[in-house]
Amino acid sequence: MAMRAAATAAISAHSRVSANSQMGMGIKVLCSSFSSFPFNLPQTKLEKPPPAEPSTNLFVSGLNKRTTSEGLRDAFAKFGEVDHAKVVTDRVSGFSKGFGFVKYATIADAEAGIKGMDGQFLDGWVIFAEYARPRAPFPSMNNAPPQRQW
């Protein structure tokens, strides 16, 4: 009997404390009333499509004209196993065109290479690394079977 009365008194005191701490609660309700603004954001068209499908071959642009294939490989080798790296040079003049290609051993290395080198500095220029698109096999050799490297 006495125990029941004590328990009831304790529950009543607890609920009274909870109902007492209600100050500062009505401000947040007023602030959250702006969530349903009648203007729909038309920024769904601002997204850019990915440049190319993931592959082990990367297209690197923004290179310094003095950057060589060795410098390109050395910069990208820190983020994965580089299978082949080449700065594209003009066929007649022999000078760099300012971009190149880096081929990694695996797709995971290529992804790490993009995330690690895209937007970084190389020889004083900001370079951009992305997946290279597939290119038609070079027709320099007659009757040579087109070796698909990707």
Next chain:
DNA sequence: CCTGAGCGG
């Protein structure tokens, strides 16, 4: 050698 958007052999 250089200009600086851009996809090589």
